[in-house]
Amino acid sequence: MPxxxxxxxxxxxxxxxxxxxEDVKRLLEARAPVKLIDVREGDEHASGRxxxxxxxxxxxxxxxxxxxxxxEEELILYCAxxxxxxxxxxxxxxxxxxxxxxxxxxxxxWSDAAYPVEKPVVLTPAQKERYRRHLILPEVGEEGQVKLLxxxxxxxxxxxxxxPAALYLAAAGVGTLGIVDADVVDPSNLQRQVLHTFERQxxxxxxxxxxxxxxxxxxxxxxxxxxRLTSANALRILEGFDLVLDGGDNFPTRYLLNxxxxxxxxxxxxxxxxxxxxxxxxxxxxxxxxxxxxxxSPPPPELAPSCAEAxxxxxxxxxxxxxxxxxxxxxxxxxxxxxxxxxxxxxxxGTHFQELKLRRNPQCPVCAPxxxxxxxxxxxxxxxxR
Numbered sequence: 001m002p003x004x005x006x007x008x009x010x011x012x013x014x015x016x017x018x019x020x021x022e023d024v025k026r027l028l029e030a031r032a033p034v035k036l037i038d039v040r041e042g043d044e045h046a047s048g049r050x051x052x053x054x055x056x057x058x059x060x061x062x063x064x065x066x067x068x069x070x071x072e073e074e075l076i077l078y079c080a081x082x083x084x085x086x087x088x089x090x091x092x093x094x095x096x097x098x099x100x101x102x103x104x105x106x107x108x109x110w111s112d113a114a115y116p117v118e119k120p121v122v123l124t125p126a127q128k129e130r131y132r133r134h135l136i137l138p139e140v141g142e143e144g145q146v147k148l149l150x151x152x153x154x155x156x157x158x159x160x161x162x163x164p165a166a167l168y169l170a171a172a173g174v175g176t177l178g179i180v181d182a183d184v185v186d187p188s189n190l191q192r193q194v195l196h197t198f199e200r201q202x203x204x205x206x207x208x209x210x211x212x213x214x215x216x217x218x219x220x221x222x223x224x225x226x227x228r229l230t231s232a233n234a235l236r237i238l239e240g241f242d243l244v245l246d247g248g249d250n251f252p253t254r255y256l257l258n259x260x261x262x263x264x265x266x267x268x269x270x271x272x273x274x275x276x277x278x279x280x281x282x283x284x285x286x287x288x289x290x291x292x293x294x295x296x297s298p299p300p301p302e303l304a305p306s307c308a309e310a311x312x313x314x315x316x317x318x319x320x321x322x323x324x325x326x327x328x329x330x331x332x333x334x335x336x337x338x339x340x341x342x343x344x345x346x347x348x349x350g351t352h353f354q355e356l357k358l359r360r361n362p363q364c365p366v367c368a369p370x371x372x373x374x375x376x377x378x379x380x381x382x383x384x385x386r
Contacts, residue, residue: 009083016089017101021110024050024076024103034074035063039088040107041140044080048108055120055143058084060154062091071097074258078103078110078282120301121146127219131173139335145173149219154178154241156229156257158205161185161247161319165325169375170213172329177213178223178241181205192314229253231375234260243267243331245324251298252378258291260367263373267338267353269327271320276313276348278320281339281358284329285367288340293361298378316348 015221027034028051036053038045045055052083056064069075072218073105075097077085085102090101104352105112111117123142134140151174155162158181166177170271183205185196199207206224212224225237235267238260246268247255253368254270261268261283269282270291283290323344330336343356366373 009086012086012090013279016086016093018082018086018102018104020078020104021113021115024110025115026197027076032074034076034235035069037061037069037075037077037088038107039077039079039085039306041129042122043069044107046122047112048107048122050078050121051116053078053116053118055141058088061088061096061314064138064141065092065097069096069097072099074099074331076101076103078170079106080108082106082109084282121150127173130217130219136173140333144333144335145359148173148329148332149175152176152178152241153236153328153332154244155182155247156244156253157247157249158193158195158209159183159189159247159249160192160273160312161321162245162326163193164207164318164321165247165328166195166209166213167216167321168325169328172218172325173217173219174328174332175219176223176241178205178219178225178237179209180211180225180227180229180237182226182228192312192317194318229256231256231377234375235264238264238266238384243269243328245269245328246271247324254291255298255378256375257373259373262290267331269324271324272292273312273317273320275311276316277345278316278348278362279343279345280323280327281343282331284331284338284340289358289360290364292366294343294358296361296364313348316346319346319348 034159036050038053038055039061053066056068063330077088077100079085082102082105085106089102091098125146126331128135131145134145152240153169153174155166155177166179169177185200185203185205187201187206189196190198195209195212196205201335202225206226210224213220227233229237234256244257244261244266246254246257248257256270262285265285270283271280272278327338330338341358343358345354352372360367362368365371
């Protein structure tokens with residue numbers, strides 16, 4: 001005769017460790033290194049969760065747990081009443097997780113005790129349909145998509161690099177995109193600046209960009225800055241954004257943006273193009289070099305011709321801009337390995353990439369320990385605008 005449910009639960013509870021809501025509350029108050037795993041279904045999780053809990057529905061636990069926790073971490077699983085979490089804890093033990101426990105009484109007992117809970121942001125049905133291909137990725141999921149929707153990315157330039165990056169960040173659901181550009185749409189832009197159309201000639205690029213991006217995804221708010229980045233406005237413009245995507249086309253702006261990002265501690269996703277060649281890297285203050293480590297001083301004007309002077313293959317900024325967008329999504333989601341300390345170059349004619357290692361300059365005037373950053377306008381030090 002097969003065992004009853006109660007007999008099965010009794011057997012499971014003899015094999016696993018259970019913790020009380022009081023124990024968990026003390027761990028949270030002490031900020032102990034423990035991960036809470038909510039194994040309830042989506043509608044249950046949407047009604048409230050324990051603070052900081054990671055949501056992995058019971059049916060997906062074996063598939064997704066490796067992306068969320070190592071086998072040595074302290075894990076506490078919970079469900080509504082402690083039954084599903086007990087069964088899930090035994091499953092994880094069988095998979096080699098050595099520090100697993102189930103919350104006795106589950107979320108119901110925690111809530112009845114009036115202990116603190118969080119109300120997670122939940123995607124609407126329309127958003128779940130739009131981002132469906134993201135939601136099935138364990139590295140993104142619903143929590144990652146919510147994180148993207150709450151993120152704020154600033155794009156310096158709505159030109160060749162900023163156009164493809166902005167399009168794909170908007171399509172991915174990055175909730176706020178700031179765009180800095182003082183120029184207007186010109187017919188010569190349209191060979192590569194895919195945010196704009198022939199009918200928008202003479203319009204400010206930021207307004208053209210806003211029209212395109214908000215039509216692509218109504219979830220996205222576009223914040224336009226129809227002004228040139230200067231030492232007087234840089235901190236005001238960068239304030240409130242999570243990271244900056246550098247699509248600038250001149251050395252003075254790149255140096256200024258670098259200094260402002262170091263000063264504010266914001267990641268700076270750098271990209272540049274020249275004829276058939278492009279490069280991309282990610283500068284994260286405190287984790288690797290900055291732009292001034294890579295280029296301590298600007299090149300002379302004869303070695304830095306503009307795209308108008310030297311030309312550029314139309315698809316090249318698309319390739320480099322999308323690599324920058326990829327870097328942005330990795331940083332926002334906390335996934336993958338960003339190009340920190342690595343410079344990726346691309347040769348469009350040969351169709352090959354090369355990776356170069358970058359190191360911090362211990363004497364860098366901007367990011368070296370103890371350096372004092374003062375924002376200045378670099379026009380007189382740099383080559384003419386590219």
